[in-house]
Amino acid sequence: xxxxxxxxxxxxxxxxxxxxxxxxxxITAVIAFYSNTRFDGVIDFHITxxxxxxxxxxxxxxDWLCLSxxxxxxxxxxxxxxxxxxxxxxxxxxxxxxxMLAAVFSFFFFNNNVLHYFKYKLLNTGQPVQITGSxxxxxxxxxxxxxxxxxxxxxxxxxxxxxxxxxxxAKAVFSFVACVIFAEILSKILISFLVPTQGLE
Amino acid sequence: MSIEKKMPQVCPSCDTxxxxxxxxxxxxxxxxxxxxxxxxxxSLSNEDQSFILDFVKTGGSLKEMASRMxxxxxxxxNQLDDIIDRIRLLQKQHKN
Numbered sequence: 001x002x003x004x005x006x007x008x009x010x011x012x013x014x015x016x017x018x019x020x021x022x023x024x025x026x027i028t029a030v031i032a033f034y035s036n037t038r039f040d041g042v043i044d045f046h047i048t049x050x051x052x053x054x055x056x057x058x059x060x061x062x063d064w065l066c067l068s069x070x071x072x073x074x075x076x077x078x079x080x081x082x083x084x085x086x087x088x089x090x091x092x093x094x095x096x097x098x099x100m101l102a103a104v105f106s107f108f109f110f111n112n113n114v115l116h117y118f119k120y121k122l123l124n125t126g127q128p129v130q131i132t133g134s135x136x137x138x139x140x141x142x143x144x145x146x147x148x149x150x151x152x153x154x155x156x157x158x159x160x161x162x163x164x165x166x167x168x169x170a171k172a173v174f175s176f177v178a179c180v181i182f183a184e185i186l187s188k189i190l191i192s193f194l195v196p197t198q199g200l201e
Numbered sequence: 202m203s204i205e206k207k208m209p210q211v212c213p214s215c216d217t218x219x220x221x222x223x224x225x226x227x228x229x230x231x232x233x234x235x236x237x238x239x240x241x242x243x244s245l246s247n248e249d250q251s252f253i254l255d256f257v258k259t260g261g262s263l264k265e266m267a268s269r270m271x272x273x274x275x276x277x278x279n280q281l282d283d284i285i286d287r288i289r290l291l292q293k294q295h296k297n
Contacts, residue, residue: 013273081282087275166279 006155009091009163018086021093025064028100029056035106039099040191042067042183043154045146047110055195060096062194066187067157068092070179075165078175083165091160095153102149109142111135154180210244218244218294241291249284256281 003010009017032038033053038046042063068089075083114136116129161167161176211218221237242250259265267277 009273010276011271011273013275017273080286081278084275087273091275163273163279164275166275166282 005152007159007163008094008156009160012094013087013091013164014084015086015090017090017094021064021090021096024097024100025060025093026057028096028103029053029060031100031103032056032106035103036110037103037106039063039103040188040195042180042187043150044184044188045099045102045150047106047115047142049115052196058195059191060099062187062190063183064089064093064096066183066190067179070183070186071161071165071176074175074179075161075167078171079165079167081166087164088160091164092157095156095160098149098153098156102146105142105145105149109138109145111138114139207247208243210239210246238295241288241295244291245284245287249287252280252284 012020028039030053033051033056036048036051038044038048038051038056038059040046040059044063068085071092072083072085072088075088113129113131116126117131117135120126120128157180158172158176161179162172167175209219219239221239222234224233224237226232242253245253255269256263256266259269263274263277263281267274270277
């Protein structure tokens, strides 16, 4: 059970992981479209008031490709094993599975009332909105579940990196952190050019 | 029920790698005494030796190994690379 939650890549990599992973990215984009969720960066999650399906798919693919690119380059530079691009791409795509759950949770925990409330309070934009205690409770649960999903996704991405590139120890940790930072920056730049701003965030 | 004995690789007291001092023929009871170093492959752990046997039996196919062991290709490749590292280390120790 623990292995399937945190390191499924010991048993699943290559083409099968890539097919599952691409399925996850597309299903996530569809769910995010209906639950008004955006993943506009490798480790970014935002709720918004409206999204486009094509924008969500583009964002999911950019997030995946950016991290795969940096992880592959890092593997070529630092790993003593002969690594395969298909393993890197497949495992990194699969590692985005928690995003799908985060998009599902948005249905239950986040509503536009709270979003407009915080926009009005923090940015002084829009109309004043009344929110209830249950809105706040649901919002808090939503934030908690989102952070849990993001944490789980980062663990999966790291394990995917270790397995696909045969990396271990401090070298693995530091190079992975660098990969995530560079991939986050690149994904943000690409998304800003390729995906138009969607709704209120 | 016979117990499968594991050949000790290192000294249980000080962890130094052991050498063979005496060989015995179970047929005629001839004994040979000397100081022999374990071959590199025999110095590996039982798990590593078993992995190498399976690897040879599959004709050196990592894909087939992965399929038989129900593990992913990179996991098997990583195990092989780790064994290669241990063999290199043992070879270095044997030379010294």
